[in-house]
Amino acid sequence: MKENYGVHQLKIPLPFPVASVNSYFFPEPIPTLLDVPPMGDYFMKTLEKRLNAVGSSLAEIRRIIITHPHIDHFGSARDIAEKGGVEIWIHETAAQALEEYEEDFLDTNRFFESLLRKSGIPEELLGQTTRFFDWLKGFACRVVPTRLLKNGDEFRLSSMNLRAVHVPGHTPHCMLFWEPDRKIAFTGDFLLKDISSNPLLQRPWVVPQGYRSVTSHARSLENVRGMKLKVAFPGHGEPIYRPSERITELLRFMTRRKKQIRHILSTGAATPFQIILRLFPGLPPDQLLLALSEVIGYLETFEDEGLVERHETGHGLSFRLMDRQ
Numbered sequence: 001m002k003e004n005y006g007v008h009q010l011k012i013p014l015p016f017p018v019a020s021v022n023s024y025f026f027p028e029p030i031p032t033l034l035d036v037p038p039m040g041d042y043f044m045k046t047l048e049k050r051l052n053a054v055g056s057s058l059a060e061i062r063r064i065i066i067t068h069p070h071i072d073h074f075g076s077a078r079d080i081a082e083k084g085g086v087e088i089w090i091h092e093t094a095a096q097a098l099e100e101y102e103e104d105f106l107d108t109n110r111f112f113e114s115l116l117r118k119s120g121i122p123e124e125l126l127g128q129t130t131r132f133f134d135w136l137k138g139f140a141c142r143v144v145p146t147r148l149l150k151n152g153d154e155f156r157l158s159s160m161n162l163r164a165v166h167v168p169g170h171t172p173h174c175m176l177f178w179e180p181d182r183k184i185a186f187t188g189d190f191l192l193k194d195i196s197s198n199p200l201l202q203r204p205w206v207v208p209q210g211y212r213s214v215t216s217h218a219r220s221l222e223n224v225r226g227m228k229l230k231v232a233f234p235g236h237g238e239p240i241y242r243p244s245e246r247i248t249e250l251l252r253f254m255t256r257r258k259k260q261i262r263h264i265l266s267t268g269a270a271t272p273f274q275i276i277l278r279l280f281p282g283l284p285p286d287q288l289l290l291a292l293s294e295v296i297g298y299l300e301t302f303e304d305e306g307l308v309e310r311h312e313t314g315h316g317l318s319f320r321l322m323d324r325q
């Protein structure tokens with residue numbers, strides 16, 4: 001990190017489609033990590049090395065703040081906190097996902113498996129996708145948060161007076177932390193430089209009624225654009241020096257995506273998988289869940305707007321454009 005904000009970006013390589021994850025280390029007033037890599041010896045050793053390089057160590061860490069409950073952002077929290085005396089902070093709505101990680105993961109897996117099947121995914125591809133998902137489960141384990149953060153909470157880390165902002169969309173629990181004076185933010189997966197963060201579809205029974213991932217994400221992007229940030233430090237990749245421009249780009253991309261899906265439906269009713277094949281030809285199986293999330297996320301917003309209707313039977317799910325007058 002070029003600027004001296006008293007924070008260190010620790011980049012940890014990942015064995016996932018996204019090549020690395022960032023943990024941010026704040027030495028003062030309490031040695032704090034903002035996001036921690038997945039669970040496992042390799043990640044603990046790498047994190048230890050990165051901390052040693054900036055004059056600290058895992059044993060000194062007293063607080064872990066988590067931007068959102070994804071394995072590549074909290075997986076090793078339990079192991080780091082094992083020795084005791086380590087605070088763990090996360091948004092109040094994410095407590096259950098952390099405390100009941102295993103059950104939550106299985107429930108999510110079952111939800112997506114059933115949705116994939118209904119969406120017309122061939123069995124072989126379904127098998128590959130669920131195996132990938134099962135493999136991911138081992139990169140984290142349950143951990144109990146000690147402080148549940150709310151939108152607007154304030155605290156000091158190194159030279160910064162940070163304020164927590166709830167930015168639902170990528171998950172319903174995402175938070176970013178910003179310093180209003182210098183307009184610096186730590187954005188987790190909410191805002192990334194080279195990847196458009198996926199508004200992940202949620203199980204309807206764990207989110208407030210009417211929660212829509214795509215609309216929530218767009219609303220959060222609009223809100224954060226209004227903060228006129230100067231620099232954003234994301235959960236993956238390099239800092240973003242013109243965050244508002246990046247947000248405008250992402251909102252335009254969402255508008256284009258809407259048009260593409262409507263265009264596909266203009267040729268007739270389609271299953272989500274048929275839409276995925278048109279939108280993402282040659283998609284690797286480990287990206288299928290993200291694609292499904294995105295497509296169904298947009299279709300849900302179209303449903304809310306009265307643009308499409310869903311046809312769902314015991315065996316399948318398809319969508320068609322409503323007849324317009």
Ligand SMILES: [Zn+2]
Binds near residue numbers: 068070170189
């Ligand atoms: Zn994430």
